[in-house]
Amino acid sequence: MFSRLTTYLHEMESKSPELPDHRKGKLKKLAEFVRTSETARLIFICTHNSRRSQLCQVWSQAIAHYFELENMEAYSGGTEVTAFHPHAIAALRRAGFQIDNPGGENPRCAVFYAEEAPPVQCFSKTYDHDENPRQDFAAVMTCSEADEDCPYVPGATLRVSLPYKDPKESDGTAEQEQVYDERCRQIASEMFYMVQQCGKAT
Secondary structure (H helix, E strand, C coil): CCHHHHHHHHHHHHHCCCCCHHHHHHHHHHHHHHHCCCCEEEEEECCCCCCHHHHHHHHHHHHHHHCCCCCEEEEEEECCCCCCCHHHHHHHHHHCCEEECCCCCCCCEEEECCCCCCCEEECCCECCCCCCCCCCEEEEECCHHHHHHCCCCCCEEEEEECCCCCHHHHCCCCCHHHHHHHHHHHHHHHHHHHHHCCCCCC
16 A cells, blocks of 8 residues: 555544444444455445545445455445536545546546556446446445435445535535544544454455
């Protein structure tokens, strides 16, 4: 894993506040799904698949690599298509990821976290896109709007509501960078906790 990311994770682990019990319970459900699955596929879902669900996909895949957890695959999707938002991309870069962004209306970005691992392919898509699993997956609802709009996610073995506050509210303000970094760190912290609970962490 890239040294900046390793440093970020070490600092985050040492400084992260204690997670609320209700969040821990949901993350433990995901960990149990991963622990008891031969191949555990997680789809992180929010309305636009532009910020929170993308951050969850990237961090969970990177942290699985960090812990050498080989049976987990992370995906993301939305209820509609927009684009992987530049502010979320910038927050990941500040954390230490290397990102190839080809540009365009809905760019397919390659997000690298280690020299020896393939990148996470990030672009906005619906949760039932052809590149996402169609059955035997955990649907992780990362925003309350998607949770309400999708009371039933076809093919999901497990559904967990894990909403995050939308950093979009800070767009164009003096607090924008700080808010995106805070959300990035919160998601990293919770994905770190989840993978730690899987029992295969080393």
